[in-house]
Amino acid sequence: MAIESDVVVIGGGLAGATAALSAAREGVHVHLVSANESTLRQASGLIDALGYAVGHAAENDGEDAGAGSGDADAVPGPLADPFAVIEDLPADHPYRVAGADALREGLALFDDAVGDLYRGGHTDRNALVPTTSGRAKPTARYPQSVAPGLASDGRPMLLVGFEADTEFDAPLAAERLSAAGVPFDVSGATVEFAGEYRADAAVTRLAHALERDESAASGRGTTAGEGRTTRQRLADRIRPHLGDAERVGIPAMLGDSHVEEVRADLSERLDAEVFEVPTGPPSLPGIRLEDRLFDALDSAGVSMTTGTPVVDFETGADGRVASVTIDRNGARIPYEAGAFVLATGGLVGKGLDSDRERAHEALFGCHVPQPDDRMAWSAGGAFADHAFARFGVRPDDRMRPLDVEGTPEYANLAAAGGVVGGADVAREKSASGVSLATGLVAGRTAAEEA
Amino acid sequence: MSDTHDTHDTHEDCGCDGEANRSAATDGGAVAGSTAGSEDEFEPVDVFEGSEMDLRPGADSCYKCTSCDTSCPVAEVDDSFPGPKFQGPEQWRLKRKEDTEIDDSITGCSNCMRCDGACPSDVPLSQMHNTARAEYVENQQPTLSREYLRNRILANYGTLAALGSKVPRLTNAIMGNSLVQKVNETVLGITAERDFPEFADQTFRGWWKERGGPKVESEEKRVAYFHGDYANYNTVEVAKALVRVYEAFGYEIAVPDQRCSGTPMFANGMLDDARRSAAVNVESLGEMIEQGYDVVASCTSCSMALRQEYPELFDFEGTETVAANTYDALEYLLINENVIDPLSEVDAADHDIPDFAYHAPCHSRNQGLDRQAVELFRYLDGVDVADVGDSCSGISGTYGWKEEKYEYSMEIGEEMFEHMEHANGETGMTECPTCSMQMEHGTGYEIDHPLQVLEAALVDTDVTI
Numbered sequence: 001m002a003i004e005s006d007v008v009v010i011g012g013g014l015a016g017a018t019a020a021l022s023a024a025r026e027g028v029h030v031h032l033v034s035a036n037e038s039t040l041r042q043a044s045g046l047i048d049a050l051g052y053a054v055g056h057a058a059e060n061d062g063e064d065a066g067a068g069s070g071d072a073d074a075v076p077g078p079l080a081d082p083f084a085v086i087e088d089l090p091a092d093h094p095y096r097v098a099g100a101d102a103l104r105e106g107l108a109l110f111d112d113a114v115g116d117l118y119r120g121g122h123t124d125r126n127a128l129v130p131t132t133s134g135r136a137k138p139t140a141r142y143p144q145s146v147a148p149g150l151a152s153d154g155r156p157m158l159l160v161g162f163e164a165d166t167e168f169d170a171p172l173a174a175e176r177l178s179a180a181g182v183p184f185d186v187s188g189a190t191v192e193f194a195g196e197y198r199a200d201a202a203v204t205r206l207a208h209a210l211e212r213d214e215s216a217a218s219g220r221g222t223t224a225g226e227g228r229t230t231r232q233r234l235a236d237r238i239r240p241h242l243g244d245a246e247r248v249g250i251p252a253m254l255g256d257s258h259v260e261e262v263r264a265d266l267s268e269r270l271d272a273e274v275f276e277v278p279t280g281p282p283s284l285p286g287i288r289l290e291d292r293l294f295d296a297l298d299s300a301g302v303s304m305t306t307g308t309p310v311v312d313f314e315t316g317a318d319g320r321v322a323s324v325t326i327d328r329n330g331a332r333i334p335y336e337a338g339a340f341v342l343a344t345g346g347l348v349g350k351g352l353d354s355d356r357e358r359a360h361e362a363l364f365g366c367h368v369p370q371p372d373d374r375m376a377w378s379a380g381g382a383f384a385d386h387a388f389a390r391f392g393v394r395p396d397d398r399m400r401p402l403d404v405e406g407t408p409e410y411a412n413l414a415a416a417g418g419v420v421g422g423a424d425v426a427r428e429k430s431a432s433g434v435s436l437a438t439g440l441v442a443g444r445t446a447a448e449e450a
Numbered sequence: 451m452s453d454t455h456d457t458h459d460t461h462e463d464c465g466c467d468g469e470a471n472r473s474a475a476t477d478g479g480a481v482a483g484s485t486a487g488s489e490d491e492f493e494p495v496d497v498f499e500g501s502e503m504d505l506r507p508g509a510d511s512c513y514k515c516t517s518c519d520t521s522c523p524v525a526e527v528d529d530s531f532p533g534p535k536f537q538g539p540e541q542w543r544l545k546r547k548e549d550t551e552i553d554d555s556i557t558g559c560s561n562c563m564r565c566d567g568a569c570p571s572d573v574p575l576s577q578m579h580n581t582a583r584a585e586y587v588e589n590q591q592p593t594l595s596r597e598y599l600r601n602r603i604l605a606n607y608g609t610l611a612a613l614g615s616k617v618p619r620l621t622n623a624i625m626g627n628s629l630v631q632k633v634n635e636t637v638l639g640i641t642a643e644r645d646f647p648e649f650a651d652q653t654f655r656g657w658w659k660e661r662g663g664p665k666v667e668s669e670e671k672r673v674a675y676f677h678g679d680y681a682n683y684n685t686v687e688v689a690k691a692l693v694r695v696y697e698a699f700g701y702e703i704a705v706p707d708q709r710c711s712g713t714p715m716f717a718n719g720m721l722d723d724a725r726r727s728a729a730v731n732v733e734s735l736g737e738m739i740e741q742g743y744d745v746v747a748s749c750t751s752c753s754m755a756l757r758q759e760y761p762e763l764f765d766f767e768g769t770e771t772v773a774a775n776t777y778d779a780l781e782y783l784l785i786n787e788n789v790i791d792p793l794s795e796v797d798a799a800d801h802d803i804p805d806f807a808y809h810a811p812c813h814s815r816n817q818g819l820d821r822q823a824v825e826l827f828r829y830l831d832g833v834d835v836a837d838v839g840d841s842c843s844g845i846s847g848t849y850g851w852k853e854e855k856y857e858y859s860m861e862i863g864e865e866m867f868e869h870m871e872h873a874n875g876e877t878g879m880t881e882c883p884t885c886s887m888q889m890e891h892g893t894g895y896e897i898d899h900p901l902q903v904l905e906a907a908l909v910d911t912d913v914t915i
Contacts, residue, residue: 001785001786001787002785003784003785036567036568036569036570036572037517037521037567037568039570041517041520041568042515042517042570196529197529198529198530198532200532200533200536201525201529202516202519202520202522202525202526202533203516203519203520204519204520204522204525204526205525205526205527205529208526208527281515281516281517282515282516282517282519282520287520291840298837301828303821303825304821304825305818305821306567306815306818306820306821307567307815307816307817307818308817308818326818328757328817328818329757329758329761329773329774329817330757330761330770330773330774331757331773331774331775331776331777332774333785
């Protein structure tokens with residue numbers, strides 16, 4: 001026997017969640033299987049679509065880009081409108097293969113799933129969101145808690161970091177933003193987090209203290225009532241640095257599920273709009289996004305199994321994939337379905353594996369085009385135009401991975417997200433958009449083939 | 451020869467084992483992997499050869515992303531607890547320096563094991579915590595200390611229960627006495643805030659024997675039931691529900707000899723106690739598997755121990771086989787039987803089955819089983835099973851019984867209590883006996899096991915299976 005469903009989606013990141021929602025919308029029963037907790041927990045929570053136009057490998061020998069001279073020619077400015085340049089992308093870029101409409105519909109599916117948690121759906125254009133490193137990241141969607149911090153807003157800004165949080169140097173970030181020419185005054189201050197917490201307290205500890213509004217006098221997190229609370233004390237520490245600032249950016253740790261309540265309270269106390277600055281992992285906006293997307297999956301009737309890797313698959317006599325096998329501490333359990341979506345990620349997510357000879361797709365062994373010469377995988381310079389960055393399966397317009405001859409590897413297997421090649425998502429700032437566009441199409445294909 | 455590793459140039463005449471010496475001199479460090487050109491994959495049990503435990507392969511996989519700390523329910527409320535990243539990989543690095551003992555904050559870990567599932571790099575965090583905790587108890591916790599005594603008692607609940615359940619009513623009366631509870635707290639450090647779980651009038655094994663064993667015989671469908679201590683002494687109705695449901699599906703059930711799965715022993719660093727229990731269980735269950743039985747457990751911490759902790763920590767003959775053939779009871783039914791069709795024919799309203807507030811235990815989450823109950827009972831008409839969120843219940847077995855942890859335990863559980871209050875159902879549901887205690891303690895709800903709901907829907911009705 002086996003666990004049965006119409007469609008099995010392998011991978012619990014943004015691409016897998018999108019593919020599962022997309023397939024479920026077509027009326028089929030979907031089972032989402034994820035090896036670990038969703039990688040959304042490590043994501044910033046920003047949904048980028050296409051932030052920069054970067055050249056194709058042929059245009060760049062890599063040496064210049066890696067020189068770090070920082071001149072305007074090497075680093076093109078952020079794109080205002082991702083959709084305006086899709087036709088200029090290489091023909092094998094996922095956006096060209098899936099089509100601009102797939103990106104548009106993928107973003108619409110995302111907007112529908114996350115509701116009021118996110119902003120940016122009113123326009124095709126990118127927003128510029130200040131990050132902890134003091135850059136303005138071009139992004140298509142951003143959490144509501146981040147919205148007042150947009151760089152297009154002219155109001156004077158104060159950035160606040162915490163002494164214990166070495167990741168965010170607020171004065172330096174403010175200096176960088178100023179140097180980048182943002183159209184507002186920005187200053188930075190470092191304060192001590194309110195209350196007695198260990199120097200390396202987990203970000204969830206501080207978020208918990210803000211959300212519960214603990215009494216800072218108590219070591220055991222007693223809630224408001226005795227003495228001044230965490231929020232009160234934090235506001236008091238920020239106030240002397242306020243100056244003319246009308247908005248205040250704090251690292252994204254303003255509570256977990258009640259972020260809007262924390263934000264409103266702090267804003268009132270400071271008489272300035274408080275917003276979150278997205279951080280690196282672990283990321284509370286990423287965790288909130290995960291929670292919201294998984295609620296949407298639950299509402300769509302999607303079944304989910306997390307913490308069990310898919311280790312094998314079986315094909316039927318017709319050459320289609322018949323089942324995949326998960327490993328649960330040595331017990332091997334088959335999941336049967338009519339169609340499958342591969343959303344296992346790229347080289348970092350382990351959907352692609354590599355040895356000294358070849359890079360290969362880790363589960364089904366799908367064809368991954370690559371230079372025969374191992375030395376040609378990478379270029380000089382850490383941020384250069386590396387061939388490996390575009391590694392991945394090459395799909396048809398229904399997102400089915402193609403073999404070396406250009407025919408689908410399996411008629412009922414579609415791919416989505418980082419496992420799909422053709423885009424340098426780190427340089428383009430397009431990882432989320434690629435996941436949404438390919439996830440949307442792969443989910444539809446799987447529903448049709450199921 | 452490398453100049454980094456010892457004082458003589460050759461090993462021809464020194465009588466030492468050059469290879470072993472090299473490893474020791476580098477403490478299992480960088481050269482170890484390159485010596486023999488071995489490409490063998492890391493096997494957890496290899497590191498326990500001899501008496502030294504070495505978890506370097508796990509430490510090296512950690513790239514300090516801190517996802518584990520974000521998943522840790524204790525680090526979220528306890529300012530003295532530095533989180534799983536410190537307890538695992540960082541502790542290991544510190545330990546490489548001489549004269550560094552295990553940090554006593556290891557006793558703050560509740561062994562919920564959520565860090566395992568959070569790690570994107572498959573670092574065996576809970577395994578590292580288990581070994582660090584065992585080393586701490588072995589070397590740094592005086593066996594005459596109140597803490598050791600208390601933890602030993604909590605960890606060996608089954609031994610106490612075996613005595614207490616011989617005179618269940620008397621034991622219940624004594625343990626329910628508030629003076630006894632106060633003494634427990636003052637003398638032993640067991641919180642007086644909690645009511646000691648009541649013993650059933652008859653143990654499950656007593657009932658099974660009196661019943662004459664299995665009522666169904668089958669050559670093909672055979673399960674060996676690992677009930678654990680709690681379903682034997684306390685929640686006997688869960689064990690009986692398993693028997694009735696499995697027999698309804700045509701299974702021959704065996705109830706083999708067994709001891710505690712070891713979960714509370716791991717959590718308290720009592721690794722020797724756990725090893726003794728595990729040896730009995732692996733042998734007994736291994737024999738059943740040879741006879742064609744699969745092992746099922748109704749407690750998700752028991753199945754977790756058999757499937758994950760045993761192979762990580764022990765290497766008895768058959769440990770891997772037992773792990774690979776052990777299942778959660780509901781999981782096994784869903785893999786092997788069509789539960790959905792008969793369940794879809796039942797209307798809960800006709801059979802007084804209430805709505806439920808369901809909590810997934812951390813140890814079911816770690817096995818990827820956290821969704822199975824809510825997804826299954828979608829097919830049961832007239833019942834709303836609300837998932838009360840992904841927080842830890844806070845009790846984590848023995849953790850919430852400790853006087854100094856009680857408040858943290860309740861603060862961790864607060865989110866679950868709130869979600870339970872908001873859910874339609876006023877009956878709780880969970881697979882874990884101690885989560886069940888915590889749910890009842892925080893809300894006053896009665897708590898059922900999913901097997902009891904299946905029993906009510908499929909056995910106590912006239913539906914055809």
